[in-house]
Amino acid sequence: MAQEMLRCGTAEIDRLVAAGLPYEERSGVRHFDANDLYNLGMYSTTSKTQPELAFRMLFRFAGRPVDDLLRTKNWDFQVHLECPDCAGEAPWRLEEPDIVRFGGNVADVTAPAPGSGSATYTATVTTTGARTPVLSPVLRQLTGEYLAAGYRWQMIPVPMQADYALVHELGATSCIAASLLLAERFRGAGYRAEAKRGWFCGVLGGALDLPHACVEVEDDDGKVKTIDIAKAQLAARLSASTGEFQELCLGSIYNKVIPSTASGNAALAHHECGSRTPVHVRADIRSVR
Ligand SMILES: [Zn+2]
Numbered sequence: 510m511a512q513e514m515l516r517c518g519t520a521e522i523d524r525l526v527a528a529g530l531p532y533e534e535r536s537g538v539r540h541f542d543a544n545d546l547y548n549l550g551m552y553s554t555t556s557k558t559q560p561e562l563a564f565r566m567l568f569r570f571a572g573r574p575v576d577d578l579l580r581t582k583n584w585d586f587q588v589h590l591e592c593p594d595c596a597g598e599a600p601w602r603l604e605e606p607d608i609v610r611f612g613g614n615v616a617d618v619t620a621p622a623p624g625s626g627s628a629t630y631t632a633t634v635t636t637t638g639a640r641t642p643v644l645s646p647v648l649r650q651l652t653g654e655y656l657a658a659g660y661r662w663q664m665i666p667v668p669m670q671a672d673y674a675l676v677h678e679l680g681a682t683s684c685i686a687a688s689l690l691l692a693e694r695f696r697g698a699g700y701r702a703e704a705k706r707g708w709f710c711g712v713l714g715g716a717l718d719l720p721h722a723c724v725e726v727e728d729d730d731g732k733v734k735t736i737d738i739a740k741a742q743l744a745a746r747l748s749a750s751t752g753e754f755q756e757l758c759l760g761s762i763y764n765k766v767i768p769s770t771a772s773g774n775a776a777l778a779h780h781e782c783g784s785r786t787p788v789h790v791r792a793d794i795r796s797v798r
Contacts, residue, residue, distance in 0.1 A: 579638030604771035643760035671774035684739035704773025734760040
């Protein structure tokens, strides 16, 4: 799997291990951490690893004219919940799509009934876009400083992202950690701001299950704006022709994001069975044709 993801041979994997790539040996087979492999692939600069190809494909939209991102769009929205060490029948709690505030809609909702083990939430979610750029020069400056600081975007496990001070001390960043830190800086400058989690649409399967988060902040005009700091940063890294999209990330709303009610460092779902093992949440969001 490591060779496939990094498009390299055994000799190269051996060299990575010799250079310090951590692994666990189970029945004579080396197992690597998926995030480690992902980050290695993403910054391999060979342009042929799976993460590099996946990111280029995923962010192709960011280089196109942004009008498409402002249209109304409908999504078949499914979230699978799995309670790995389930202790029995109990209600499920999901932080649901919270999009009406941003001109969208949620319909045909099937919320899971109390049960055990696993459950599914389905809905049809309508998203839309609007150009509502951030006006405050202070917010603009803080955002610009963050983007210019050169933190390296990485795949980081969600529980570690909550420790955003540690993540940034390591020179790294990620969607949730970036949003938590920027929200803190906005509050420090006297603004009302909160990092919120949500879903990034059009990312199928577990191959690239990007945890999404952004900052919601009350701008000088009294309106709540969203700053998609990590997407702005990723787009800038992937291609220079994404300037229009990067600007859209600074306050405007676009149709590939579904915000949830969860705050930046909260879980997207709980099962009230009493188990302490976190619920796995996997989204499958498909465009309705
Ligand atoms: Zn359970």
